[in-house]
Amino acid sequence: MKLSTFFATVAVAFADIVADDVCVSNGQEVSCDAASTQPIVRSGRPEVDRELNQERRYSDLKAMAEKLWKKNGLDGDDAFDERKYWAYGCHCYLLGDRPMTEMGMGRPKDALDTKCKAYKECQRCVRKNHGDECIGEFVAYMWKWTNKKGTFVGQNEAGSCPRELFECDKKFVYDMLAEKDVFDNQYHAFWSGGEGKPHFDNRDPEQCFSHGGVPVEHQCCGGHDQPFFWMNKNKNTCCATQDGKSGNVKASGFSCPHGEF
Secondary structure, three states: HHHHHHHHHHHOOOOOOOOOOOOOOOEEEEEEOOOOOOOOOOOOOOHHHHHHOOOOHHHHHHHHHHHHHHHOEEEEEOOOOHHHHEEEOEEEEEEOOOOOOOOOOOOOOOOOHHHHHHHHHHHHHHHHHHHHOOOOOOOOOOOEOOOOOEEEEEEEOOHHHHHHHHOOOOOOOHHHHHHHHHHOOOHEOOEEEEEEEEEOOOOOOOOOOOOOOOOOEEEEEEEEEEEEEEEEEOOOEEEEEEOOOOOEEEEEEOOOOOOEO
């Protein structure tokens, strides 16, 4: 996807910040009582359908980020700018054929890039849990910002494919906000380079290199009504929640009160 097309796409659905306590699904305001809260999976013509769903899912993700930035007093020149955070580092690259789920490579360049890597890993765990068609490009979810709780709330059933995708996206916008000041032009796909400095290319294995070492066994921990984490089993354990429907990452050797997940 060309840069101009990408940035035009994410601006389609919402001209203003989404209002509080308004439900949104598939890039549009909807009734919170709407019955269409089941996964929207397109098939038959995947190339065309993927393009349509990218537009709508990008709009949801962008709308949540804009909302969160605004809720934290960031607007005007400080408002959320997808041009910064979605074409950055080795993992914050939401362009291409499967932009929301396609994994990056190598070690993250900084804390912001690390959060993007975690986002892609969360999506991978959802796909592993529900099947290959449960990806952000194919499936829509319903969400809203609720004043009562002061956060985003997913409207789909806990444990469903769309709900778990929502939980990944929710965590991602909070993570981007937490690490926004880490942003460095030298790692941007289009703003890097100049004045004798090299242009950053996340496809270059010399710039996005792996640290090597012994392969590590991982496990997906979380899900249901919270985000997934791609957990290093050598360092951590996944403790089951009290209801046994999800898990929390704890340090290896921690005694899980409800057993391991």
